[in-house]
Amino acid sequence: MYTSDRPVILLGCGRLGSALLEGWLATGTLAAERLIVLTPSNKTAAEAARERGARINPPEAVLAEAASLILAVKPGVWREASGPIAAALAEDVTIVSLMAGVGAHSLSSVFGKRPVVRVMPTTAVAQGRGVAAVWSNHDNARAAAHALFDPVADTVDLTDEGLIDAATAVAGSAPAFIHAYVEALARAGQAAGLDAEAASRLARGALRSAGAGAETGAPLSDLIARIASPGGTTEAGLKAQAEAGLDATAMAAVQAAVARAKALGN
Numbered sequence: 001m002y003t004s005d006r007p008v009i010l011l012g013c014g015r016l017g018s019a020l021l022e023g024w025l026a027t028g029t030l031a032a033e034r035l036i037v038l039t040p041s042n043k044t045a046a047e048a049a050r051e052r053g054a055r056i057n058p059p060e061a062v063l064a065e066a067a068s069l070i071l072a073v074k075p076g077v078w079r080e081a082s083g084p085i086a087a088a089l090a091e092d093v094t095i096v097s098l099m100a101g102v103g104a105h106s107l108s109s110v111f112g113k114r115p116v117v118r119v120m121p122t123t124a125v126a127q128g129r130g131v132a133a134v135w136s137n138h139d140n141a142r143a144a145a146h147a148l149f150d151p152v153a154d155t156v157d158l159t160d161e162g163l164i165d166a167a168t169a170v171a172g173s174a175p176a177f178i179h180a181y182v183e184a185l186a187r188a189g190q191a192a193g194l195d196a197e198a199a200s201r202l203a204r205g206a207l208r209s210a211g212a213g214a215e216t217g218a219p220l221s222d223l224i225a226r227i228a229s230p231g232g233t234t235e236a237g238l239k240a241q242a243e244a245g246l247d248a249t250a251m252a253a254v255q256a257a258v259a260r261a262k263a264l265g266n
């Protein structure tokens with residue numbers, strides 16, 4: 001829970017920034033009056049936060065009040081987005097970067113000695129059910145990130161900044177990989193005779209069922225074993241998907257995402 005009286009600045013209110021705003025307000029992590037949102041265009045989530053007391057694009061002098069700056073802009077625009085506000089920030093403001101690829105060293109080139117923490121969340125923070133990798137060299141910055149993300153995500157501390165790229169693949173990007181798999185499952189269902197609507201609803205329901213199982217905290221191997229009757233249909237399907245290259249598919253997706261994160265940081 002975020003207990004500081006000082007505000008938090010959210011720079012960027014796109015897909016992730018909006019998800020975070022919604023999650024913070026829904027879980028009461030942060031009172032709306034503690035929020036400052038900087039956005040070049042109107043956003044539904046920002047307008048909803050404004051109605052509850054958040055400040056949207058306030059005068060620059062207000063930025064000095066903030067304890068944390070959350071960077072939720074694209075890696076390609078963060079320098080031009082941060083440059084104009086960096087000088088207005090307090091010297092002790094914590095820089096919380098949600099950006100893929102951009103390293104702490106680069107962030108310090110703009111924000112100087114201000115402590116940096118990198119967080120790689122999923123957009124399910126909107127429902128208070130995300131997962132987020134956290135890395136920092138600064139204890140206070142890590143604690144600040146936990147105060148903001150523990151209420152909306154399962155937070156996983158990383159010991160090495162280099163691991164953020166792997167976390168980006170396995171957490172930040174991975175819900176999309178899984179959704180794509182479920183779409184493929186629905187297409188395969190159609191090939192097996194289901195109509196499009198039935199295939200889509202059944203595959204989506206399977207995703208929801210897998211999520212419900214995962215939320216029990218049981219090991220995935222146990223969850224698999226509970227479904228796979230010996231000699232049954234699941235066993236046959238699992239064997240076929242392993243033989244068709246499931247591990248290689250996951251490996252390819254993770255390696256490509258890691259490589260892209262590295263490229264985004266250059």
Ligand SMILES: NC(=O)C1=CN([C@@H]2O[C@H](COP(=O)(O)OP(=O)(O)OC[C@H]3O[C@@H](n4cnc5c(N)ncnc54)[C@H](O)[C@@H]3O)[C@@H](O)[C@H]2O)C=CC1
Binds near residue numbers: 011012077080081172
């Ligand atoms: N979408 C996701 O699932 C995740 C995204 N991320 C990271 O979050 C960051 C944002 O990603 P998305 O939300 O997907 O992108 P997005 O394109 O939806 O949002 C970026 C927002 O930044 C705003 N923006 C551009 N210039 C600005 C400026 N000068 N000042 C303030 N705002 C400005 C844009 O209006 C846009 O709404 C990226 O760095 C990405 O790596 C990390 C984890 C998950």
Ligand SMILES: O=C(O)[C@@H]1CCC=N1
Binds near residue numbers: 168173
């Ligand atoms: O696709 C992206 O680059 C961002 C980072 C992780 C999820 N979305």
